[in-house]
Amino acid sequence: MNIQEFAATLGLSVSTVSKALNGREDVSPATRQRVLKAAEQHSFSPDPTARRLRRQSSDTVAFVISSPQLSFAHPFFLDMLVGVNDAMDAGGYQVIIASARSVETELDVFKRLISKQRIDGLLFGRTRRHDERIAYLLEHDVPFVTFGRSQTSDDYPYVDIDRFVVGRAGCARFITLGHRRIALIHTPEYLMLSHFEHEGYKEALHAAGIAYDETLCVEAAMAEEDGARAARRLLELPDPPTAIVCGHDFIAMGAMRAIAETGRTPGLDVGVIGADNHPFGSYVQPALTTFSADTQHAGKRMAEMLLERLSGKSSRELQEVWLPQLIVRASDGPHRSGM
Amino acid sequence: MNIQEFAATLGLSVSTVSKALNGREDVSPATRQRVLKAAEQHSFSPDPTARRLRRQSSDTVAFVISSPQLSFAHPFFLDMLVGVNDAMDAGGYQVIIASARSVETELDVFKRLISKQRIDGLLFGRTRRHDERIAYLLEHDVPFVTFGRSQTSDDYPYVDIDRFVVGRAGCARFITLGHRRIALIHTPEYLMLSHFEHEGYKEALHAAGIAYDETLCVEAAMAEEDGARAARRLLELPDPPTAIVCGHDFIAMGAMRAIAETGRTPGLDVGVIGADNHPFGSYVQPALTTFSADTQHAGKRMAEMLLERLSGKSSRELQEVWLPQLIVRASDGPHRSGM
DNA sequence: ATATTGACCGAAATCGATTTCGGTCCATCC
DNA sequence: GGATGGACCGAAATCGATTTCGGTCAATAT
Numbered sequence: 001m002n003i004q005e006f007a008a009t010l011g012l013s014v015s016t017v018s019k020a021l022n023g024r025e026d027v028s029p030a031t032r033q034r035v036l037k038a039a040e041q042h043s044f045s046p047d048p049t050a051r052r053l054r055r056q057s058s059d060t061v062a063f064v065i066s067s068p069q070l071s072f073a074h075p076f077f078l079d080m081l082v083g084v085n086d087a088m089d090a091g092g093y094q095v096i097i098a099s100a101r102s103v104e105t106e107l108d109v110f111k112r113l114i115s116k117q118r119i120d121g122l123l124f125g126r127t128r129r130h131d132e133r134i135a136y137l138l139e140h141d142v143p144f145v146t147f148g149r150s151q152t153s154d155d156y157p158y159v160d161i162d163r164f165v166v167g168r169a170g171c172a173r174f175i176t177l178g179h180r181r182i183a184l185i186h187t188p189e190y191l192m193l194s195h196f197e198h199e200g201y202k203e204a205l206h207a208a209g210i211a212y213d214e215t216l217c218v219e220a221a222m223a224e225e226d227g228a229r230a231a232r233r234l235l236e237l238p239d240p241p242t243a244i245v246c247g248h249d250f251i252a253m254g255a256m257r258a259i260a261e262t263g264r265t266p267g268l269d270v271g272v273i274g275a276d277n278h279p280f281g282s283y284v285q286p287a288l289t290t291f292s293a294d295t296q297h298a299g300k301r302m303a304e305m306l307l308e309r310l311s312g313k314s315s316r317e318l319q320e321v322w323l324p325q326l327i328v329r330a331s332d333g334p335h336r337s338g339m
Numbered sequence: 340m341n342i343q344e345f346a347a348t349l350g351l352s353v354s355t356v357s358k359a360l361n362g363r364e365d366v367s368p369a370t371r372q373r374v375l376k377a378a379e380q381h382s383f384s385p386d387p388t389a390r391r392l393r394r395q396s397s398d399t400v401a402f403v404i405s406s407p408q409l410s411f412a413h414p415f416f417l418d419m420l421v422g423v424n425d426a427m428d429a430g431g432y433q434v435i436i437a438s439a440r441s442v443e444t445e446l447d448v449f450k451r452l453i454s455k456q457r458i459d460g461l462l463f464g465r466t467r468r469h470d471e472r473i474a475y476l477l478e479h480d481v482p483f484v485t486f487g488r489s490q491t492s493d494d495y496p497y498v499d500i501d502r503f504v505v506g507r508a509g510c511a512r513f514i515t516l517g518h519r520r521i522a523l524i525h526t527p528e529y530l531m532l533s534h535f536e537h538e539g540y541k542e543a544l545h546a547a548g549i550a551y552d553e554t555l556c557v558e559a560a561m562a563e564e565d566g567a568r569a570a571r572r573l574l575e576l577p578d579p580p581t582a583i584v585c586g587h588d589f590i591a592m593g594a595m596r597a598i599a600e601t602g603r604t605p606g607l608d609v610g611v612i613g614a615d616n617h618p619f620g621s622y623v624q625p626a627l628t629t630f631s632a633d634t635q636h637a638g639k640r641m642a643e644m645l646l647e648r649l650s651g652k653s654s655r656e657l658q659e660v661w662l663p664q665l666i667v668r669a670s671d672g673p674h675r676s677g678m
Numbered sequence: 679a680t681a682t683t684g685a686c687c688g689a690a691a692t693c694g695a696t697t698t699c700g701g702t703c704c705a706t707c708c
Numbered sequence: 709g710g711a712t713g714g715a716c717c718g719a720a721a722t723c724g725a726t727t728t729c730g731g732t733c734a735a736t737a738t
Contacts, residue, residue, distance in 0.1 A: 002694055013718040018696055028716065045455045049392045050694035053723050058388060060435075065421055078417045082404055082438045089437075094456070096399075096433045099421045116384045117433070253622070283592070284622055341724055352688040357726055365686065389724035392693050 006044045010035065021046065057120060061088060061306060062113050064124035065099045066106060080147075083299030084123060091307045093120070107132055114142055121145075121306045127158070127192045145306045145318070147298060150192050157305045157318035159298045163193040163247070163275070166291050167200025169326055170245035170273040173289075175208045178335035179271065183216040183241035185230045185251050194219070197247045197275075216241055220251050227254025228261075235262050235270075242335055243271035249278035249290055256284065256331065267333040277327055286330035293324060345383045349374065360385065396459060400427060400645060401452050403463035404438045405445060419486075422638030423462060430646045432459070446471055453481055460484075460645045466497070466531045484645045484657070486637060489531050496644045496657030498637045502532040502586070502614070505630050506539025508665055509584035509612040512628075514547045517674035518610065522555040522580035524569045524590050533558070536586045536614075555580055559590050566593025567600075574601050574609075581674055582610035588617035588629055595623065595670065606672040616666055625669035632663060 007017040012035070020027045020035035027035075039045065052058055063084055065077070085095045098113055100106035110133055113119055122137065125147030134152045137144050145157045167184065174182045184201045187194045198217065205212050215237060220230035227250055234241055235258060246252035252274030256266035266272055267286035274281065274290040281288035305318045346356040351374070359366045359374035366374075378384065391398055402423055404416070424434045437452055439445035449472050452458055461476065464486030473491045476483050484496045506523065513521045523540045526533045537556065544551050554576060559569035566589055573580055574597060585591035591613030595605040603609055606625035613620065613629040620627035644657045 003696095004694080014695080015697075015719080016717055019717090022696080024697085026716065031716080043454055046696090047392075047694050048455070048457060049388060049397060050723090051696075053386075053388045053392050053694080053725085054696045056723065065417070065424075078404070078420075081417075081436065085404075085436050085438050094435045096435050097420065097424050098428075099424050115382055116387070118387060280619060280622060283619060285624060342726095343724080353725080354689080354727075355687055358687090361726080363727090367686065370686080385726090386724050389693090390726075392695085392724080393726045395693065 001042065001044050003044075003046060006039070006042065009042070010038055018046075058118045059092060060094050060096055060117070060119050061121040061123060062096050062098050062117070062119045064106075064109065064113075064122065065097060066124065066126050067100070067103065077295065079296040080299030080302075083296050084303040087300050087303030087307065091303075093307075107136060110136060114140060121310055123147075123302055123306060128152075128190050129192050129195055130190075131192075143306060143309045145302045145309065147295075147302060148192055149321075151195075154319075156315050157309055158320070159301050159305070160321045161293050161298070161324050162321050163196035164200035164203075165324055166247070166275045167197040167202075167245065168204045169200075170275070170291070171201045171204035172207070173273065173326065173332060174243040174245070174271055174335075175204065175210070177243075177271065177332065179243040180210060181216070181239065181241045181243070182210075183218070183234045183244045185218055185220050185227060185234070185244060185246045185255060187219070187247035187251070188221055189219055194247065197245075201245060220247075220254070222248040222250050224250050224254040224257070227251030228258040229254070231255035231258035232261075235259065235264075241270065243332075244273075246272060246274045249274035249276050249281050249288060252288055252290070252331070253280065253284055256286075256288075267331040271333050271335070272331040274331075275324070281327075282329065284331075286333070289329045289332040290327050291324040292327055294322070298322070340381065340383050342383075342385060345378070345381065348381070349377055357385075397457045398431060399433050399435055399456070399458050400460040400462060401435050401437050401456070401458045403445075403448065403452075403461065404436060405463065405465050406439070406442065416634065418635040419638030419641075422635050423642040426639050426642030426646065430642075432646075446475060449475060453479060460649055462486075462641055462645060467491075467529050468531050468534055469529075470531075482645060482648045484641045484648065486634075486641060487531055488660075490534075493658075495654050496648055497659070498640050498644070499660045500632050500637070500663050501660050502535035503539035503542075504663055505586070505614045506536040506541075506584065507543045508539075509614070509630070510540045510543035511546070512612065512665065512671060513582040513584070513610055513674075514543065514549070516582075516610065516671065518582040519549060520555070520578065520580045520582070521549075522557070522573045522583045524557055524559050524566060524573070524583060524585045524594060526558070526586035526590070527560055528558055533586065536584075540584060559586075559593070561587040561589050563589050563593040563596070566590030567597040568593070570594035570597035571600075574598065574603075580609065582671075583612075585611060585613045588613035588615050588620050588627060591627055591629070591670070592619065592623055595625075595627075606670040610672050610674070611670040613670075614663070620666075621668065623670075625672070628668045628671040629666050630663035631666055633661070637661070 003014050003017055007014045016027060017035055020032040063081055088095045098109055100109045122142060122144035127146050127148035127150045129151045131150040131152045134150050134156060138153055138156060147159055149158055149160050171182055186197045202212055218230045218233055220226040244255050246255055252272050255272050259266040259270045264270055274288050276293045277290050281290050309318060342353050342356055346353045355366060356374055359371040402420055427434045437448055439448045461481060461483035466485050466487035466489045468490045470489040470491045473489050477492055477495060486498055488497055488499050510521055525536045541551055557569045557572055559565040583594050585594055591611050594611050598605040598609045605611055613627050615632045616629050620629050648657060
C-alpha cells in the first residue's frame with residue numbers, strides 16, 4: 001500500500017494525506033485526525049526510502065567498530081551500541097554498523113561510508129593522539145561524535161573518560177600506601193588515552209616529590225598476554241617496582257599473572273591497579289582494584305550529542321569529560337615494608 | 340554530482356551510463372570502460388537511496404539484540420555482529436541493529452521493523468521452544484536466520500550449537516569419572532537450548548543405568564548470581580550431588596562460588612562443567628571445564644545463509660547444527676570416593 | 679544498390695514519497 | 709450583493725536513480 005492507494009481509500013489527495021501525516025499546516029484538524037486514524041488502522045506508513053530520496057537525508061548514522069580482534073577487551077561495547085541505537089531510534093535515525101579490520105584500512109572505511117553510503121553522521125572510539133579520521137571528517141564537514149579526545153583538534157564533539165585521573169589517582173593511591181617505586185603499564189602510545197595516563201602518573205609522582213624514572217613506564221596492548229609480558233620486563237629490573245598502575249584491566253590481570261609467576265603475591269608483594277572496571281575484575285584473585293567506566297551511558301550520551309549536532313548545535317557545547325571513580329578491591333595491597 | 344551531471348561530462352545519456360555502471364548489455368566495451376574509469380576519477384557512485392527506491396529493495400537487514408541487560412553473558416556477541424556485518428557488506432547489504440528491551444516488547448520490535456522499516460531480512464538468537472517471533476516471520480514471509488532452533492517450526496534457516504551434546508557429554512564425563520549423583524542446572528525453560536540440555540542429560544543417565552531424579556534438575560538464568568542460587572538449592576538437598584552440569588559458564592561460575600561457600604572445594608568435592616567457553620573460564624579457580632562455541636563464525640555463517648535465502652535457496656538446505664567440543668580444564672575433578 | 683541485422687544509444691516512464699503553488703469554496707464584511 | 713480573506717485541498721514538479729522500448733547507424737547479405 002502506497003500513499004496513493006491510501007489516499008484513495010480516504011477520498012483525499014496524496015498531498016493532503018502527506019501533509020496530515022507530517023504535521024504540516026493547511027490541513028483541518030478533523031481531516032488530520034481522520035488520516036492518522038486510518039493510517040493506524042490500515043497500518044500504513046510512508047515508505048522510508050522514498051521519503052529519504054525526497055528529503056535528501058539518509059536518516060542513517062554509522063557506528064564504527066574498530067579493531068574487532070580486540071573487541072572482547074571492551075565487554076560493554078555492545079551495551080554502548082545498544083545505548084547508541086536506542087537514542088538514535090528515538091530520534092528517528094537508524095544505526096548501521098561498520099567494521100574496520102585494521103588500523104591501516106580504517107580511514108578507507110570512513111571514506112567509503114561518506115562517499116558511497118551517504119550517511120548523516122558517525123560515531124567511533126579509540127581516538128588517537130594524531131587521528132587522521134578526525135582530520136578527514138572535519139575537513140569534509142561530516143558530523144560525528146567520538147569516544148575519546150585527540151590532539152588533532154579540539155573542535156568536535158566527544159565524550160571521554162578522564163584517563164589523567166586514572167594515572168594520577170592510581171599512582172597517588174600507591175604513594176599513600178607507602179610505595180615509592182611505582183611503575184606504569186600504559187596503553188599503546190598512539191592512543192590518546194595513553195598520553196593522559198602517562199601525564200597523570202607523572203603529576204602524582206611530582207606532587208609527592210618522587211623522581212620520574214622512565215624505565216618504569218612501559219607500553220602494552222589491551223590484552224592479558226601483553227600485560228604479562230610488560231610486567232615481566234618490569235620485574236626483571238635491578239630495582240623492580242613494588243606497585244604497578246595499569247591502563248586497562250586486562251593489562252592488570254596479565255601483570256598479576258606475571259607477578260605470581262615470579263613467586264611474589266599480587267596485591268601483597270606487588271600492588272596492581274587497573275582501569276575500566278571489567279567484570280572479570282571481581283572474579284580474579286585477588287579481586288582487582290580499578291576505575292569505573294560507564295560505557296553504556298557514554299553510548300547513549302554520544303548518540304544524543306550527535307542528534308544535537310545534526311540539529312545545529314556547535315561542537316564546543318558538546319564536549320564532556322567524565323570523572324572515573326576508584327573501585328577499591330584487593331589488588332592494591334599495602335606496601336609490605338610500609339611506612 | 341548525480342548521474343545526470345555525470346553523464347553530461349561524458350557526453351552520454353543517463354541510461355547508457357546507468358547500464359554501463361550496472362553491467363548491463365547494450366553498452367559497447369569501450370564505452371563501459373570509459374564510464375567506469377570516469378566514475379572512479381570523479382568518485383561518482385549512484386545514490387543508494389534512489390537506487391533502492393527504484394529497485395524496490397532496501398538492501399538492509401536487521402540484527403536484533405535481545406535482552407541487552409544480559410548481553411555480557413554473550414561476550415562474543417559483538418564478534419558475531421562483526422561477522423554478520425562483514426558478510427553482509429560483501430553481499431552489498433547494510434546491517435542495522437535493533438534492540439528489544441524485554442521479552443514482552445520483542446515481537447513489537449519485529450513488527451515495527453517489518454512494517455515501517457521495510458527490511459529485507461532478519462537475524463536473531465535466543466530462540467525459544469515456542470517462539471512467536473518465528474511464527475510471525477514465517478506467516479509474513481519475511482526471510483530470516485536464527486541462532487538456535489525452535490519447536491514452533493523446522494522450516495526456516497538456522498545455525499545452532501548442539502546443546503543435546505552439552506547435556507549428554509557433560510553428564511557422561513562425570514559418569515566416567517565415577518560420579519553417580521549428577522545434577523543439572525539448565526538455562527531458562529522457555530529457551531530451546533534448555534530443552535536440549537535436559538534431554539541430553541537424561542540420555543546420558545539412561546545409558547549408564549542411573550535413575551533420573553528430577554530434584555537434581557534446576558533452572559537458572561545465564562548469570563553468576565542465579566547460578567549460585569540454584570547450586571545452593573542443590574547442595575542443601577539431603578543427598579546432594581557430587582557433580583553439576585551447567586547450561587552456561589556464568590551459571591557454572593556461580594555454582595563454584597556456592598560450592599566454595601559451603602566449605603567444599605569445586606572441582607574436587609563437587610565437579611562442575613559449564614558451556615559456551617566464556618573467556619572468564621580460564622581465569623577462575625579452578626579453571627572451568629566447558630564446551631566450545633564459535634559464536635564469531637556462527638555470525639558469519641548466519642549472514643551467508645541469509646544471503647542465500649534472499650537469492651532463493653530453500654530453508655531446508657540452510658540448517659546447520661554444530662558440534663561443541665569438550666574443553667577440559669580443572670573444574671571437572673574426579674569423584675573423591677571414586678572407583 | 680537495397681534490405682536486413684545487430685550493436686548501440688537515448689527519451690521517457692517509473693519507484694513513492696514531499697512540497698509548491700494555484701484554485702475552490704465558504705464565511706465575513708462593507 | 710459583491711468583494712475580500714482565510715481555510716482547505718489537489719495537480720504537478722521534484723528527488724536520483726533504473727529500465728523499457730523505440731530509434732539510429734554501420735556492417736553485412738543478397
